[in-house]
Amino acid sequence: MEYVNPLTGFRVDGRRPNEMRQLKGEVGVVARADGSALFEMGNTRVIAAVYGPREVQNKGQQVNSKDALVRCEYRMADFSTGDRRRKPKGDRRSTEISLVIRQTMEASILTHLMPRSQIDIFVQVLQADGGTRAACINAATLALADAGIPMRDIVTSCSADLNYIEDSAGGPDVTVGFLTKMDKVTLLQMDAKLPMDTFETVMDLAIEGCKAIANYIREVLLENTRRLECQRDH
Amino acid sequence: MVGLSEGEKHFIRGGIAQDLRTDGRRRLQFRAISVETGVIPQANGSARVRLGATEVIATVKAELGKPSILHPDKGKVSIFVDCSPTAAPMFEGRGSEEFSAELCVALQRCLLGGKSGAGAAIDLSSLIVVDGKVCWDLYIDGLVVSSDGNLLDALAAAIKVALSDTGIPKVNVSLSATTDEEPEVNVSDEEFLQFDTSSVPVIVTLTKVGKHYIVDATSEEESQMSSAVSVSVNRHGQIRGLTKRGGAGLDPSVIFDMISVAKHVSRQFISVLDSETLAAEAAE
Numbered sequence: 001m002e003y004v005n006p007l008t009g010f011r012v013d014g015r016r017p018n019e020m021r022q023l024k025g026e027v028g029v030v031a032r033a034d035g036s037a038l039f040e041m042g043n044t045r046v047i048a049a050v051y052g053p054r055e056v057q058n059k060g061q062q063v064n065s066k067d068a069l070v071r072c073e074y075r076m077a078d079f080s081t082g083d084r085r086r087k088p089k090g091d092r093r094s095t096e097i098s099l100v101i102r103q104t105m106e107a108s109i110l111t112h113l114m115p116r117s118q119i120d121i122f123v124q125v126l127q128a129d130g131g132t133r134a135a136c137i138n139a140a141t142l143a144l145a146d147a148g149i150p151m152r153d154i155v156t157s158c159s160a161d162l163n164y165i166e167d168s169a170g171g172p173d174v175t176v177g178f179l180t181k182m183d184k185v186t187l188l189q190m191d192a193k194l195p196m197d198t199f200e201t202v203m204d205l206a207i208e209g210c211k212a213i214a215n216y217i218r219e220v221l222l223e224n225t226r227r228l229e230c231q232r233d234h
Numbered sequence: 235m236v237g238l239s240e241g242e243k244h245f246i247r248g249g250i251a252q253d254l255r256t257d258g259r260r261r262l263q264f265r266a267i268s269v270e271t272g273v274i275p276q277a278n279g280s281a282r283v284r285l286g287a288t289e290v291i292a293t294v295k296a297e298l299g300k301p302s303i304l305h306p307d308k309g310k311v312s313i314f315v316d317c318s319p320t321a322a323p324m325f326e327g328r329g330s331e332e333f334s335a336e337l338c339v340a341l342q343r344c345l346l347g348g349k350s351g352a353g354a355a356i357d358l359s360s361l362i363v364v365d366g367k368v369c370w371d372l373y374i375d376g377l378v379v380s381s382d383g384n385l386l387d388a389l390a391a392a393i394k395v396a397l398s399d400t401g402i403p404k405v406n407v408s409l410s411a412t413t414d415e416e417p418e419v420n421v422s423d424e425e426f427l428q429f430d431t432s433s434v435p436v437i438v439t440l441t442k443v444g445k446h447y448i449v450d451a452t453s454e455e456e457s458q459m460s461s462a463v464s465v466s467v468n469r470h471g472q473i474r475g476l477t478k479r480g481g482a483g484l485d486p487s488v489i490f491d492m493i494s495v496a497k498h499v500s501r502q503f504i505s506v507l508d509s510e511t512l513a514a515e516a517a518e
Contacts, residue, residue: 030320030380031287043275047379049320057323073319073326079277079293079375122319122326124379126291127276 013042020158020209025138025220027146035147039139043129048139050147052119061118068114072102074136076125097133100187104157104177105140107186110150119149131159133175137187138213145221153179154217155186158209160202174202178210238454246458250443257286257452262499264450267391269510271399272518279400281514283392285450287382292374292392294400298419299371301362309361309369311354313341314376315389321381336479340386341376344435344466344475345393355434355474356397363405364417370402383453386464386477390437391503395511397434401426435468435475436504438496442484447492449499463489465496469504473497 010016021042030036033049040046056062062069074097078084105121121143123136137157144151159175174194177187185207194202238246249255259265265286274280277293301308315338317330325333347353361370374396376389404425408418441451441462448455456462461480468474473493478484484492 030289032322032380032382033320036320047318047320051323075316075318077291077318077375077377078314078316078373079274079280079295079377082276084295084297084373084375120319120323120326122323124318124320124377126377127274 018205018208020212023213023216025142025217027142027220027224033143033147035143035145035149037139037142037146039135039142041131041135041138043127044125044131044135045127046123046125046132046135046139048121048123048136048143050119050121050140050143050149052147053114053117053149054119056116056118062116066115067111068109069118070102070106070109070111070121071118072098072105072121072123072140074098074101074123074125076128076132080125080128097136100133100189101136101140104137104155104187105144108141108151108153108155108179109144110152113150119144131175133157133189134159137177138217142217142220145217146224153181154214155179156210156213156217157187158206158213160206160209174199174206176203176206176210178207178214180211180214238457242454243458246455247444250446250448250455253446255448256454259450261446261448262495264499264503264506265452267506267510269391269395269507269514270517271395271511271514277396278402279396279398281392281395281399283388283395285382285384285388285391286452287380288384288388289378289380290385290388290392291377291379292389292396293377294393294396295373295375296400296402297371297373298363298368298405298421301366301369305358306366307362308358309371311346311356311358311361311372311374313338313345313374313393315341315378316376317378317381317385321378325378337376337378337386337389340437340464340475340477341389341393343477344390344437344464345374347474353474355468357430360430361402363419364407367417368405368407368419381453383456384439384450387437387439387450390435390466391507394431394434394436394507395514397429398431398511399515400429402429403427433468433470435466435472436500436507437464437466438500438503439464440492440496442480442482442488447495463492463496465493465500467497467500471497471501 024040026038029038030049035050038047074094121140125132134157141155157177174190253261268284270282273282274293278296279294282291315334317325317334319326345355404422406420439462440447441459443458460482464477466474
């Protein structure tokens with residue numbers, strides 16, 4: 001299967017090869033959570049909610065008392081994929097993605113500032129259309145910022161962008177998590193074979209994507225802060 | 235789940251007794267409701283309903299299946315509910331299973347009727363494509379995204395709106411289908427059939443706190459309840475199902491009283507929901 005039409009140079013959904021899908025971010029979508037956000041990349045749509053920092057609920061999980069405990073759960077809605085399936089909770093894929101998100105977010109949260117406390121990140125996929133991992137990390141970043149949790153930098157993620165049709169066809173999928181200001185890669189996953197030099201271009205492409213997303217996320221947060229300031233003044 | 239001091243509990247109960255609740259509502263007043271349709275484009279129909287800080291999404295997906303041997307002239311409808319951990323940390327992992335099952339069974343009771351499918355809110359015989367061979371299976375999924383009490387009413391309202399948003403693809407059956415072989419079915423991409431949702435009920439939950447009962451309780455108010463009765467009523471004022479929750483016993487006369495109040499309240503609720511749905515469909 002060709003991902004890029006050799007005649008027109010456009011992809012299946014009409015994008016150029018290096019064009020990102022439409023982004024949309026919104027904070028404060030779950031009223032009761034300490035921080036929450038909705039993040040959309042094209043048709044992929046996820047909600048993240050953050051609870052904490054709060055007292056550690058299960059003392060057994062506390063590894064050391066000097067750092068905050070960060071926990072994450074990833075869940076897909078039954079209706080999120082094209083064909084409806086009822087999957088058991090906590091299957092391997094969800095567990096793996098939960099772990100990936102947790103590790104990526106842990107790298108940016110200043111855990112040493114919140115000893116003996118716990119931060120829960122819950123991500124719920126409403127629609128899956130490729131790049132759910134990346135969308136979840138971006139949503140989690142927005143939600144953590146909304147909760148006012150101190151972070152080193154904004155982590156954003158971008159998979160060298162394949163939508164679901166392309167994804168299912170078994171094309172190479174490279175997901176990168178990136179700390180934009182510190183210029184550091186915190187997450188890197190690839191599940192296909194790829195020549196070294198192509199890999200470099202793909203990774204550069206993903207990093208470019210991460211930077212663009214980081215700019216967008218900053219804009220969303222700034223806009224939200226302006227709105228809050230406006231509300232305070234009145 | 236809700237941490238309240240003695241003073242706060244007293245304040246909530248006192249307010250309800252004086253017909254002025256903590257958020258300024260009267261006992262039989264709903265929170266502001268907002269409706270959005272078509273929120274999940276991958277589904278045949280979907281809706282998001284917000285009641286105050288409670289937010290739920292309902293989707294309807296239709297798949298072609300085989301009718302059961304017992305009822306060859308009827309389609310199948312199933313309802314599932316999931317509480318996302320985004321709504322509350324206690325729904326994490328398997329923590330939501332019991333609660334989701336409770337909501338799910340209550341909704342099934344109100345929408346699906348008895349085992350034979352009699353009394354279902356959706357006309358099951360309208361889901362049949364070829365008698366005894368092909369029918370539509372409707373999967374209704376409810377997802378709780380944010381929880382601030384009264385989830386059952388919000389879910390039922392979202393399902394009602396999602397069903398009215400649902401378009402089932404028109405199906406052409408080739409004529410050779412009269413033989414014993416599997417009939418050939420052609421699903422249209424362009425033509426959709428709308429549902430008759432006029433008899434789909436809403437659910438009104440009356441929560442008893444102290445001597446009085448209230449509608450659309452927040453989670454703080456729910457933490458103070460002694461018992462709750464959920465009545466599902468359709469547009470014509472008919473009762474479709476009833477569930478009582480909570481530990482305390484209720485006097486039978488109180489239950490009859492609650493049902494008549496629920497019937498009265500549901501009329502206003504349905505009209506508000508209808509106008510919100512129309513506005514949402516116009517905005518889509």
